[in-house]
Amino acid sequence: MKKIISLLTILFLLNGCSVIKNYSLKSFISPSYKSVDFSFDSIPLKPDYSSEKSWAVLPSKYPKQLSELLGDYEAESAVVFYIYPTLLLDPDDTRWNADIFDNKIRKDVVDKAVKYQASAWAKAGNLYVPYYRQAHIRIFDSEFYKQGEEAGEVAYSDIKEAFEYFLKNYKKNQPIIIASHSQGTIHAKRLLQEYFDGTDLQKYLVAAYLIGARIKLSDFKFLKPMNSHDAIGGYVSWNTYKKNKYPEKYESWFKGGVTSNPITWDKKNESKYEDHLGLLYINDKIYSKSVKINIKDGLVWTSIPKVPNRFLLSFIKNYHYADINLFWSDIQQNTIDRLKSWNYKNN
DSSP states (O other): OHHHHHHHHHHHHHOSSOSSOOSSHHHHHSOOOOOOOOOGGGSOOOOOTTSGGGEEEBTTBOOHHHHHHHOSOOOOSEEEEEEOOOOOOOTTOOOSBOOTTOHHHHHHIIIIIIHHTGGGGGGGEEEEEEOOOOBOGGGGSGGGHHHHHHHHHHHHHHHHHHHHHHHHHTOSSOOEEEEEETHHHHHHHHHHHHHTTTSGGGGGEEEEEEESSOOOGGGOSSOOBOOSTTOOSEEEOOOEEETTOOOTTIIIIITTOOOOOTTTOSSOSBOOGGGOOOEEOTTSOEEOSOOOEEEETTEEEEOOOOSTTHHHHTTOOBOGGGTTGGGHHHHHHHHHHHHHHHHHHHO
């Protein structure tokens, strides 16, 4: 029991987002959600993206968590629009959508998603992270799919409005990077379909990092997967799992998804420890040469990371919570490489 609790603590601290229901021992062992009927009358107050209060990160609103982690640096020329994953995880929470003015939710977004995920893209340019009325984790449970669609629409409506405000008020003919994880990637996919796929805006797209949800080739008409480290104008995507293990919903949730190599960024189906630039761990340290991977249809199979308390991680099969943390330095460098390629082509 103590080992399980310690394991949950690690998951909690690493978690930038999860479709793992792990915030209590009860939900880790036997997930069971409390719920109420969805009603538009009870959804939280809508964000106002003309107000800084509706943004977790803006160039004028830079959290100390980022500066403490990254130190002093001069950002590159891009603008980065990041959409965070599901943080509304409590099985006893009956809300369908998050209240962005709830202090706990705001703190979770910055302390977890921004610090451990969005930070990977921060050096590429000005970072923009809107708070949005994310849907509760239970929308991914088949029992709640129908009402979950309505909660998902509320969440996406915020992302869409935030992005339109971003385009009108913040982007000034600069290259764009879209970054997302899990629920955030579901929304990012729609954003790319509506605003980038075959449009004039596509020429400004450096890359879309669509992580932690299945992306199929058929999801886009013009946007394509990128299969070299400096390719631009397309997307990369992956879902991480322990080597030689399969998710319960592999066939319906993962198989057939675009699976990029987040270490070599090419068509190689594996990597070596020495290829790995580094993962960001809960002690805020970078551990390089820590993992090696194999590509399986719809999955990135990873070795157990070489980090402190590694033994506890041997119990984990689903590395969804660390889709970004595991390859944090690799993503950071790759983003800069692609931006250099975009600048070379367009300047």
